[in-house]
Amino acid sequence: MLKIFNQSKHQEKLNLLIWFRLARLYHASIRLSNQHLSQWNLTTSQFDLLVQIGTHQPLSQQELAEKLFVTKGNITQSIVRLEKLELVKRDQEWRTKILRLTKKGEELFGEVVPKQELFQASQFEGLNKEEQKELLRLLKKVEVHNTKTSIKE
Amino acid sequence: MLKIFNQSKHQEKLNLLIWFRLARLYHASIRLSNQHLSQWNLTTSQFDLLVQIGTHQPLSQQELAEKLFVTKGNITQSIVRLEKLELVKRDQEWRTKILRLTKKGEELFGEVVPKQELFQASQFEGLNKEEQKELLRLLKKVEVHNTKTSIKE
DNA sequence: TTTAATCAGTTTAGCACTAAACTGATTAAA
DNA sequence: TTTAATCAGTTTAGTGCTAAACTGATTAAA
Numbered sequence: 001m002l003k004i005f006n007q008s009k010h011q012e013k014l015n016l017l018i019w020f021r022l023a024r025l026y027h028a029s030i031r032l033s034n035q036h037l038s039q040w041n042l043t044t045s046q047f048d049l050l051v052q053i054g055t056h057q058p059l060s061q062q063e064l065a066e067k068l069f070v071t072k073g074n075i076t077q078s079i080v081r082l083e084k085l086e087l088v089k090r091d092q093e094w095r096t097k098i099l100r101l102t103k104k105g106e107e108l109f110g111e112v113v114p115k116q117e118l119f120q121a122s123q124f125e126g127l128n129k130e131e132q133k134e135l136l137r138l139l140k141k142v143e144v145h146n147t148k149t150s151i152k153e
Numbered sequence: 154m155l156k157i158f159n160q161s162k163h164q165e166k167l168n169l170l171i172w173f174r175l176a177r178l179y180h181a182s183i184r185l186s187n188q189h190l191s192q193w194n195l196t197t198s199q200f201d202l203l204v205q206i207g208t209h210q211p212l213s214q215q216e217l218a219e220k221l222f223v224t225k226g227n228i229t230q231s232i233v234r235l236e237k238l239e240l241v242k243r244d245q246e247w248r249t250k251i252l253r254l255t256k257k258g259e260e261l262f263g264e265v266v267p268k269q270e271l272f273q274a275s276q277f278e279g280l281n282k283e284e285q286k287e288l289l290r291l292l293k294k295v296e297v298h299n300t301k302t303s304i305k306e
Numbered sequence: 307t308t309t310a311a312t313c314a315g316t317t318t319a320g321c322a323c324t325a326a327a328c329t330g331a332t333t334a335a336a
Numbered sequence: 337t338t339t340a341a342t343c344a345g346t347t348t349a350g351t352g353c354t355a356a357a358c359t360g361a362t363t364a365a366a
Contacts, residue, residue, distance in 0.1 A: 014285050015274035019182070021292040026179045027222060028299065029172070034354090045322060062344060069180060074323055076346055081321080095331060096344060121168035126298025131291055132167050138280060138288045139174040145279025146181065187324090198352060215314060227353055229316055234351080248361060249314060309366075317358070328347070336339075 029123055036119050040112050047116060049078060053088060053099050054109040060096040182276055189272050193265050200269060202231060206241060206252050207262040213249040 033044045042050070052067050053059065059067075065075045079099065082088040087105035090097045101109060124132055186197045195203070205220050206212065212220075218228045232252065235241040240258035243250045254262060277285055 011282060011285070012271060012274040014282075014289065015277040016270055018277050018285060018289050018292065019273045021289060021296065022175070022179060022182075024222065025292055025296050025299075026175060028296070029175075031354095032299075043321070060344075069177065070322090071324060072345060073325080073347080078322075117169055118165060120172045121165040123299060124168040124171050124295055126295050127291060129164060129167075131294070132164070132171060134287065135291045135295075136167065136171050136174060138284055138291070139171065139178055141284070142277055142279050142288075143174065143178050143181070146178075146185075146276060184324095196351070213314075223352095224354060225315060226317080226355080231352075307366095309364100311362100311364075313360105313362080315359085318356090320354090322353080323351085325350095326348090329345085330343105332341100332343080334339100334341075336337095 029120075032123070033116070033120060037112070037116060040108065042108075042112065045078065046082060047112065049082060050087065050101070050105065050109055051113060054101055054106070054113065057100045058098045060098060062096065064099060182273075185276070186269070186273060190265070190269060193261065195261075195265065198231065199235060200265065202235060203240065203254070203258065203262055204266060207254050207259070207266070210253045211251045213251060215249065217252060 030044055033047075037044060037047055048068060049064070052064055056063070056067070061072060061075045061079065064079075065072050068075075079088060079090065082105075083090065086102055087108060089100055089102050091100070092098075124135070127135065183197055186200075190197060190200055201221060202217070205217055209216070209220070214225060214228045214232065217232075218225050221228075232241060232243065235258075236243065239255055240261060242253055242255050244253070245251075277288070280288065
């Protein structure tokens with residue numbers, strides 16, 4: 001609590017800079033990823049869906065939404081698109097819909113995932129190993145702190 | 154060049170983790186910001202437009218697009234919305250359109266910007282000053298590296 | 307001077323996402 | 337047993353974004 005008031009003007013500016021850098025890096029990275037994925041006619045969000053389904057199948061739409069931190073409505077819409085591309089299939093089971101990759105989906109998964117992961121990882125090769133570890137640690141710390149403090153409100 | 158091939162399997166996994174954390178932090182942060190801004194009926198991207206115009210006015214749509222790293226088409230659309238809200242006005246000057254805040258826009262700018270900046274900055278108060286500096290340094294380094302290497306392709 | 311290049315902004319089609327209201331089925335409480 | 341709560345997924349309206357094609361005006365080259 002005190003921290004908020006202790007935060008000096010100078011520190012506020014510093015944090016603001018961090019936020020701008022983070023947002024810019026994220027956007028630049030998404031753009032590059034989309035370019036890289038376009039050779040398989042995929043977008044980054046479709047890729048994310050593919051990774052989650054391929055890794056955790058069979059799973060429900062609800063579970064998928066939770067893993068990706070998006071709404072159920074979003075899942076409904078994007079899965080329909082993947083279904084049209086014949087990459088994912090849905091089976092009504094009990095009262096939920098169970099998602100699985102199709103044969104075509106599995107093949108794409110096997111080909112794209114390793115390459116795209118290599119690509120995404122290469123974004124951080126400008127740092128040495130120590131720096132990479134430190135960056136990960138700091139990001140984790142920020143996230144943990146924010147999760148804790150937002151619960152109590 | 155060599156770096157790419159030197160990159161060990163282990164390091165790739167580490168970098169992938171960084172990417173996931175970064176994306177998650179970004180999304181969580183955007184969501185919180187949107188919530189915080191909803192009391193003024195603004196979204197984060199409208200806020201960003203307001204900040205840029207308020208800080209650099211008068212400026213053209215082209216210049217605004219460059220500052221925000223978005224397309225001209227996006228600017229056209231979002232400025233129309235801000236115009237409808239009577240926060241921004243456009244004047245055709247020579248062959249460009251010059252953007253300025255309206256009186257209403259100036260008032261909102263004066264009220265919201267300091268509060269929202271304080272809020273955004275508070276996201277990183279889980280780190281001490283040294284850690285904040287280090288995080289900024291690392292983000293910069295990643296960005297610089299990526300800018301350099303993407304030019305040559 | 308006609309012709310072509312350039313340049314600011316607009317339009318269109320489509321993907322991604324949310325909040326909020328809504329279905330339809332299951333389960334629990336009265 | 338009727339009534340209400342819950343729960344998975346869907347729909348709708350609206351914002352935000354891109355790529356790519358397009359206007360209309362200015363400027364340069366032939």
